[in-house]
Structures are given as structure tokens and as C-alpha cells.
Amino acid sequence: MSHRRSQGGDRPSPFELCVYVVAxxxxxxxxxxxxxxxxxxxxxxDGPRVRLLLAAGVSSGPSVLVLLGALGLRRTAYPDxxxxxxxxxxxxxxxxxxxxxxxxxxxxxxxxxxxxxxxxQATWLVVAGGLGGASGFVMGVWRGEAARSRHASARLLxxxxxxxxxxxxxxxxxxxxxxxxxxxxxxxxxxxxxxxRAVVEVVHPDDREALRDGFDRxxxxxxxxxxxxxxxxxxxGRWVWLSGWPxxxxxxRDTVACVARDVTSRxxxxxxxxxxxxxxxxxxxxxxxxxxxxxATDAAEEVxxxxxxxxxxxxxxxxxxxxxxxxxxxxxASRPLPRFKTGTRLAREVYESGESQxxxxxxxxxxxPNAPTRSEMVLPLGEYGVFMAGSTTTGPLEDWQVSLGKVLxxxxxxxxxxxxxxxxxxxxxxxxxxxxERLDEFTxxxxxDLRNPLAVARGHLELVDExxxxxxxxxxxxxxxxxxxxxxxxxxxxxxxxxIDEPQSxxxxxxxxxCWAGVExxxxxxxxxxxxxxxxxxxxxxxxxxxxxxxxVEHGSTADDPVTVTVGSLPRGFYxxxxxxxxxPDDRESVFEAGYTTEREGTGFGLSIxxxxxxxxxxxxxxxxxxxxxxxxxxxxxxxx
Numbered sequence: 001m002s003h004r005r006s007q008g009g010d011r012p013s014p015f016e017l018c019v020y021v022v023a024x025x026x027x028x029x030x031x032x033x034x035x036x037x038x039x040x041x042x043x044x045x046d047g048p049r050v051r052l053l054l055a056a057g058v059s060s061g062p063s064v065l066v067l068l069g070a071l072g073l074r075r076t077a078y079p080d081x082x083x084x085x086x087x088x089x090x091x092x093x094x095x096x097x098x099x100x101x102x103x104x105x106x107x108x109x110x111x112x113x114x115x116x117x118x119x120x121q122a123t124w125l126v127v128a129g130g131l132g133g134a135s136g137f138v139m140g141v142w143r144g145e146a147a148r149s150r151h152a153s154a155r156l157l158x159x160x161x162x163x164x165x166x167x168x169x170x171x172x173x174x175x176x177x178x179x180x181x182x183x184x185x186x187x188x189x190x191x192x193x194x195x196x197r198a199v200v201e202v203v204h205p206d207d208r209e210a211l212r213d214g215f216d217r218x219x220x221x222x223x224x225x226x227x228x229x230x231x232x233x234x235x236x237g238r239w240v241w242l243s244g245w246p247x248x249x250x251x252x253r254d255t256v257a258c259v260a261r262d263v264t265s266r267x268x269x270x271x272x273x274x275x276x277x278x279x280x281x282x283x284x285x286x287x288x289x290x291x292x293x294x295x296a297t298d299a300a301e302e303v304x305x306x307x308x309x310x311x312x313x314x315x316x317x318x319x320x321x322x323x324x325x326x327x328x329x330x331x332x333a334s335r336p337l338p339r340f341k342t343g344t345r346l347a348r349e350v351y352e353s354g355e356s357q358x359x360x361x362x363x364x365x366x367x368x369p370n371a372p373t374r375s376e377m378v379l380p381l382g383e384y385g386v387f388m389a390g391s392t393t394t395g396p397l398e399d400w401q402v403s404l405g406k407v408l409x410x411x412x413x414x415x416x417x418x419x420x421x422x423x424x425x426x427x428x429x430x431x432x433x434x435x436x437e438r439l440d441e442f443t444x445x446x447x448x449d450l451r452n453p454l455a456v457a458r459g460h461l462e463l464v465d466e467x468x469x470x471x472x473x474x475x476x477x478x479x480x481x482x483x484x485x486x487x488x489x490x491x492x493x494x495x496x497x498x499x500i501d502e503p504q505s506x507x508x509x510x511x512x513x514x515c516w517a518g519v520e521x522x523x524x525x526x527x528x529x530x531x532x533x534x535x536x537x538x539x540x541x542x543x544x545x546x547x548x549x550x551x552x553v554e555h556g557s558t559a560d561d562p563v564t565v566t567v568g569s570l571p572r573g574f575y576x577x578x579x580x581x582x583x584x585p586d587d588r589e590s591v592f593e594a595g596y597t598t599e600r601e602g603t604g605f606g607l608s609i610x611x612x613x614x615x616x617x618x619x620x621x622x623x624x625x626x627x628x629x630x631x632x633x634x635x636x637x638x639x640x641x
Contacts, residue, residue, distance in 0.1 A: 013080040015087025016070065022094060023066040023133065029126045030060030059127055062134035066090065069137060085144035086137060093136020097128035163260040166247075167196035169219040170254060184240060184260060186233040196256075204229035204236040214244065218256045221246050227263065239267040269400060275303045276404055280411045289313055289384075289419055293325035296412045300389050301327050303408065304401050308333060308373045309389035311381075311412070312347055321347055321385055333373075333392070347386045350378040356406060360396045377402055379409035384416045454483055500617050503535045505641065508574060511538065512567045515545035523562035524553045530569040535639035536617055544613045547606045548576045548633055556580020556630055563630075573619065573636040579628035588623045 012020070073086070101124055157164050163184045165177035174193045182189050187202045200211050207228035214224040223245040231238040244258040279299030286292035293311035300309040307329035312321040350357055358377045375397055376390030387409045390397075458480050465473045509528045516526045526549075549565060556563035556578045566577045583591060590596050592611040597604035610633070614621040619637040626632035 012074070013083045013087075015083040016074070016080075018087045019066065019070045019083075019090050019137070022091065023063045023070070026063035026094075026126065026130045026133065027060045027067065030063060030130065033059045033123050033126060059123070059130070062130035066134050066137045069141070073141070082144035082147070085147060086140035089136040089140030089143060090133050091136070093139070094129045094133035096136070097130070097132020098125055100132070101125055101128040161261065163258075165192060165196075165258050167256055167258075168254060169196070169215070169256055172196060175255065181260075184231070184238075184262060186231040202230055202232055203240075211242075218244050218246065227267065237264070238262060239264045272303055272400070272404060275299075276408060279303060279408070283411055283415045284418065286415060286419065287422075289416060290324050292412065292415045292419060296387065296408065296415075297325045297327045297330075299408060300387075300405070301329075304389055304405055306389040306391055306397075306401065306405075308376075308391060309387070311385065311387055312351075313381075313385040313416075314351065314383070321351060324385070346376075346378050347388060350380050351386050354380045354382075356380065356409075358397060358402055359390075361394050362390065377405055379405060381409060381416065382413045384413060387412060451487060454480060454487070500537045500540070503537055503617070503639075505533055505535050506538060508532050508534050508569075509567075511541065512545060515542050516549060516565075518542070519546050519549045519553070521549065521553050522557065524557055525562065525564045527564060527566045529566060530574060532569050532574075533641040534574070535641070540613045540616065544610050545576070547610050551606055552576070552578040552580060552631070569640075570634060570636060572640060573634065573638040575632055575634045577626040577628075577632040578630040579626065580630040582625055582630045583623055591623060592621075 070086075073083075078086075157178045160178070161180055163178065163181035165181060166175040167173060168175060172195065174196045177189045177192050179189070181187070181192060185199060185202045187198065191198045197212070197215055200208050200215075203211055207226070211226065211228065214226060217224050224243070226242045228240055228242065229236040229238065230240040239262070240260050241263045242258065242260040244256055247255050247257045276299070279295070279302065283292060283295045283299065286295055293313065296311050297309050301307055307327060310326040310330050311324045313324040314320070315322050346357065346359075346362070356377065356379045360375050362373050362376045373388075373390035374392055374394040376388060377397060379387045379389075381387055387405075389401075389405055458477075461473065461476055461480065464470075465477075509530050509532075512528050512530075513526070545567075552563055552565045556565075557580065563578050563580045566575075568575055568577070591607050593604075594608040595604040596607070611621055614635055617638070619635050621633060621635050624632050624634065
């Protein structure tokens with residue numbers, strides 16, 4: 001059946017042509033009748049022109065409207081099948097009008113015929129035919145639209161890409177099957193008509209049992225849905241989604257509808273994504289850049305289906321892109337593999353710009369005349385290099401190859417960054433181990449090799465003090481005490497820098513009061529303005545507070561004005577503040593340096609130990625000016641409850 005649409009300039013269909021011819025003849029006949037005065041017009045109408053127009057309207061008007069309507073349908077590209085309704089109903093209307101008038105006039109109908117003079121019978125036949133034709137034309141358009149709506153779903157099924165069929169499972173009879181079934185399954189529709197389960201024979205042998213069970217479930221009234229391999233003509237390489245469900249009125253569902261469509265591309269893309277996911281997981285197991293590059297080239301060949309692919313990594317010392325790994329086909333096509341220095345080569349341009357490039361013909365691109373590949377994509381790997389993948393055939397790469405290639409390149413970049421970070425972390429760990437070893441050696445020297453001579457010197461000094469009374473003995477004793485204090489501070493500094501393994505939760509205010517009680521504070525006062533609970537190492541936090549309290553008492557108190565120390569809460573920490581003279585702004589960055597002191601007798605390690613303890617907890621500490629002008633130490637990054 002032809003579904004060509006009648007448009008301006010196209011050859012009209014026979015039914016459309018009939019409408020034009022018959023309506024045109026009616027218009028001519030009506031015009032002749034009006035011009036010759038054969039149509040009587042009421043005597044009360046004055047003026048010949050008015051009488052002429054009225055006669056023409058009665059005799060030709062309906063047919064003129066039909067012609068205008070037909071031309072309007074033609075401008076809307078009215079389908080040829082629907083012109084059959086319009087033309088047929090129009091001709092039937094003309095015939096009905098003429099036949100009705102003849103029945104009335106001739107006397108074959110009513111008992112008393114309508115008296116019409118003989119010279120007017122032809123005139124009234126034209127008028128009746130025009131009126132009947134106009135009515136039939138309107139009825140034809142309406143019926144054509146109704147038929148078009150009624151048959152739209154049938155046309156859709158007949159011309160769509162999805163296979164659809166209806167069958168009665170009780171009688172094993174196929175009621176309907178569309179042409180797409182044969183294209184999709186590679187089986188003649190007549191075979192399905194003979195046996196609704198014939199489709200089982202054209203699916204993959206491994207899927208047949210599941211499909212048979214599905215038909216049994218359909219017969220029991222249950223819907224089913226499958227993804228299976230079909231079409232033996234394609235080697236069962238076509239994936240088909242098939243859905244079936246019972247249909248019917250009310251509880252009587254004696255018919256089953258099935259719909260199927262080709263999902264090979266979707267299934268294939270999903271399998272590619274699975275392979276890409278597996279390749280990415282394998283990629284992240286690589287421990288060196290070269291191993292990651294080899295895994296990436298293997299993945300590119302498997303996932304992208306491109307045999308020529310290479311990973312180029314940047315050598316910072318030479319400022320060159322060097323091949324880290326290449327597929328076997330790429331190595332065979334280009335021996336030896338080149339190096340990309342600064343210039344116009346494709347790989348170098350992509351590395352420096354950071355923008356991907358896709359070439360349908362590499363040899364016409366700048367820097368690519370001698371390339372073994374023909375179509376290629378060059379993808380950046382951030383600061384690490386570029387990834388090149390292509391084939392020896394000319395033509396555009398598929399969109400899915402480019403998109404998955406970009407995903408693979410991004411994963412390679414992340415893997416390379418992970419390897420670099422792991423290497424830097426390992427180097428830092430080894431450096432920390434070496435530092436800890438030196439620190440252990442240092443503490444061993446301090447605790448044994450220095451303490452022992454110091455003890456010997458103190459013992460001899462006591463003997464000298466017993467035998468003679470000399471003023472130098474007191475000076476020497478003071479110097480030995482200072483050396484002992486210095487050794488203790490050095491050991492504390494070394495111990496407090498170790499990381500906190502198991503912090504504890506406790507009340508900050510109670511802990512502060514206990515620390516204050518362990519320090520010689522003379523007349524100094526403590527004010528606690530916190531009731532929070534924090535997480536820390538209690539013993540190291542004690543050392544931190546004691547050092548801050550000693551610092552405040554030693555530098556903030558005078559004989560006449562003892563210092564007041566305040567400990568309060570911060571949103572993520574606490575502060576220790578005094579009302580002493582404070583610390584000059586220029587010295588605030590130096591107070592935490594080991595050995596910094598403004599007192600002759602000080603060791604300069606007190607605040608350095610405070611900073612070391614804070615850093616061991618992962619906290620930050622800074623010094624600023626207090627509300628009363630004194631020193632204020634703020635500790636932040638604390639876990640506060």
C-alpha cells in the first residue's frame with residue numbers, strides 16, 4: 001500500500017483527481033445556470049447583479065467550497081490513503097443528491113411527485129448534486145481522520161524497528177506478527193504463525209530453556225522479560241530484549257503480547273564498561289610508572305579495540321616525552337619509537353596544551369606525515385605525559401572509543417599520581433625512620449654519655465666542697481644544675497615529638513587545675529573558663545600546660561604584681577592567656593624556636609616543647625596579644641565534645 005503524501009507539485013491520486021474534475025464540472029454548470037437565468041430567484045429581490053450572485057451561490061457555491069477544501073488538504077500533504085475516503089464520500093454524496101431529487105421528481109418515491117417544470121429539472125439536479133457532494137466531502141474528511149487515528153497504531157507496528165506479535169497460548173495460534181520480527185530474529189513470520197513458540201529455535205542454545213520456561217509462565221498469566229542472544233544468521237551475536245505479558249478484557253486474559261528490540265549496542269557498551277572497570281582495578285595495582293603504562297596499553301587494545309596505542313611519559317631532566325609502554329602492533333609499526341621534544345609534533349602539542357585531539361587522518365595533520373597510524377586520538381595525562389591510540393585505517397573513530405579513551409586516560413593519570421604519591425610517602429617514611437634512628441642515638445647519648453660524666457663531675461665537686469671552702473664551688477654547682485636541666489629538656493623534646501597513638505577523652509577544666517597544682521606559681525592566680533571535654537594524651541598535655549604556666553609566671557609576674565593566668569575554650573580548641581607584659585609582635589614567630597630565651601638562666605626549650613606536643617597531636621598553636629595586653633597562646637584543631 002502506497003503512503004505517498006499529496007503535496008503541491010506532486011501528481012494527485014485518482015481519488016483526489018476525481019474530486020477536482022467533478023467539483024469543477026459542477027462549478028461550470030452552476031455558473032452557466034446562473035448566467036442564463038435558469039435558476040428562479042425570489043421576485044422580491046431587486047437588481048440583476050444581486051439576483052445573479054444569489055443564483056451563482058446556490059448553484060455553484062457548494063462545489064466551490066469543495067474545491068477550496070480539496071486545495072487546502074493538498075497544501076497539508078494529505079495522505080493518499082485518506083483521499084480514498086474523501087473522494088469516495090464526495091462522489092457518493094453527489095450521487096445521493098441527484099438520486100434523491102430524481103426520486104422526488106420522477107415519482108418512484110412518494111405517492112404524489114414534486115411538481116418541477118421540465119426546463120428546471122436539469123438545473124435542480126446540478127444544485128442537488130452540489131449540495132450532496134459538499135456533504136459527502138465533509139463526511140469523507142471526517143471519516144478519513146477517524147480512520148487515520150484508528151489505524152495509526154497498526155502503521156506504527158508495521159513500520160517500526162521493534163518486533164511485536166500476539167498469540168493465544170491455549171490454542172497455540174499466532175494472531176498477529178509485524179514485519180520487524182523477521183528482520184530481528186532471522187526467522188520467517190510464517191513459521192511463527194504456524195507455531196507461536198517457534199522463536200525458541202532462533203535464540204542461542206544456552207538461552208532456549210529459559211525462554212521455554214518463560215512461555216509456560218506466560219500461559220499461566222505471568223509477565224516475563226529476557227535479554228537473550230538471537231538470530232542464527234548473525235551467529236547468535238545479536239542481543240535482544242524480549243518482554244511478554246497477558247492481555248485481555250477483565251479477568252479473561254487469553255491472549256499474550258510480546259515485544260522485542262535489538263539491544264546489542266547497549267549490551268556491548270555495558271560489556272566494554274565492565275572491561276574498563278576491571279582494567280582500572282588492575283591498573284591501580286601497578287607499583288611503577290612502567291607497569292601502569294603496560295597495563296594501560298593492554299587495556300586500550302582490549303576495551304577500545306585499537307591495536308596501535310602507546311603511553312609517553314615526560315622526562316623532566318631531558319624535557320622529552322619517552323615511550324613507557326606500547327602495544328605489540330605499535331612497536332612493530334614504529335621501530336625504534338621516537339622521542340618528542342619541544343616542537344610541533346602531535347604528542348608534544350597535546351602535552352603542553354592539555355587538550356585532547358582526535359584525527360581522522362593523522363598524515364595530513366602537522367607533525368604527522370610519517371606516523372604509522374592513520375586515525376588516532378592523542379589524550380593528555382596531566383603533568384605525566386600523553387596517551388596515543390589509533391588504527392592503520394583512515395576514518396573517524398567511534399564516539400564510544402573517544403569517550404572511553406578519555407576515561408581510560410583519566411584513570412591512567414590517577415594511577416600515575418597514586419604511584420608518585422606512594423613513592424613520595426615511602427621516601428618520607430624512610431626519611432622519618434632515619435630521623436628517628438638518629439633521634440634514638442641522640443637520646444641515648446644524652447641520657448647515658450652525658451649524664452654519666454655529669455654525675456662524675458657532681459661527685460668530685462662534693463668531695464672538693466668537703467675539703468675546702470671556695471667560692472667557685474657554688475658557681476660550678478650552678479653550672480652543673482643548668483647542664484642537668486638542659487639534658488632533661490632535650491630528652492623531653494625528643495620524647496614529646498612522637499605521634500599520639502591512643503588519645504583519651506577527659507574534662508579540660510579539671511586537667512588544667514591539676515597541672516597548675518604541679519607548678520611553683522608563688523602568688524600567681526589561675527582562672528578556668530572552660531567546661532569542655534577534649535581528646536588528647538593526658539601526660540603530654542600536662543607537660544604542655546606546665547610549660548605554658550611556668551612561662552607565664554617567670555615572664556609575667558613581678559614582686560608587687562603577681563600574674564593572672566586564664567584558660568578558656570575556643571570553637572575547636574583552647575587558649576592560655578596571662579595579664580603580664582606580653583610578647584612583642586616581632587618576637588612572636590621566634591618564641592617556638594629551640595634555644596630561644598630572654599632569660600640568662602633559661603634553656604630556651606620550654607615553648608619549643610609546647611609546639612612539639614601540639615604538633616604530635618595534629619594541633620596548631622599560635623601566639624598573639626591577650627585581652628589585658630599579655631601573652632595569649634591559642635591551640636586549635638582539637639577534638640572537642
